[in-house]
Amino acid sequence: MANSRCAAVKWAIATTRFTAGSTAIRRKKRATILATRKAVGDNMDLMYDGACDLKTFADALYVGRACDEANYFWFEDPYRDAGLSAFSHKKLREMLKTLLLLLTEHVRGLEPKADFLMAGGTDFLRVDPEYDMGITGAIKTARLAEAFGLDVEVRAVGPAHRHVMGAIRNSKYYEVAFVGPECANNIPQKVYACDYNDQIDCIDRDGTVPVQTGPGLGVTYDWDYIKHHTKQHHVFELNKR
DSSP states (O other), X not given: OOOSEEEBOOOOBOOOOOOSOHHHHHHHHHHHHHHHHHHHOSSSOOEEEOTTOBOSHHHHXXXXXXXXXXXXXXXXXXXXXXXXXXXXXXXXXXXXXXXXXOTXXXXXXXXXXXXXXXXXXXXXXXXXXXXXXXXXXXXHHHHHHHHTTOOEEEOSOSHHHHHHHHHOSSOOOBOOOSOBTTBOOSSOGGGBSSSOOOSGGGSOTTSEEEOOOSSTTXXXXXXXXXXXXXXXXXXXXXXXX
């Protein structure tokens, strides 16, 4: 890999699930966004991942303006169009100063991502080697973004994700996702027979995580543990008539 270490996550996601009406939800989200900035100060990059939870464009605009007020770096997947409308997100971008990043997390394939980018629907691209045609597809997406002079950010965590980040220039943040002081990563660390981990303590003092250097993905799997906990097994055969 080109880089032996990836820049680790250096941000907090100010998102909480609420069950009240749309207006109450967006007000609570705004309060959370502002409170998070106040808690961490001005020296930390903060990003907000809406996870396509807000119901309407108006809700997204309201929360986006809170991101502007709190000087957030980006606003991801704002509302429930599921990040598929380039037109609406272009319009939202024009009304906010916070980067509208990663509106291609739910857009599959290189050509649709290119269309979304050229239509002005996003500032950066989003890619996941598990969703976007593997490591090869993820690298293609990174090259697409680079051709436009833009960044691509890798979604979530895993050995393949680290190798993708290590192999490209235009990516900055390793998303240590779904973790917190009282919340462990939902991928059991026991699947690994080595010291690899994606828990909250995987980030070192320099704010980076290592890229594995062993064969393949660089990790050793505990196949006894995996087989013991397997619930279903599917075999996909290619080119079989």
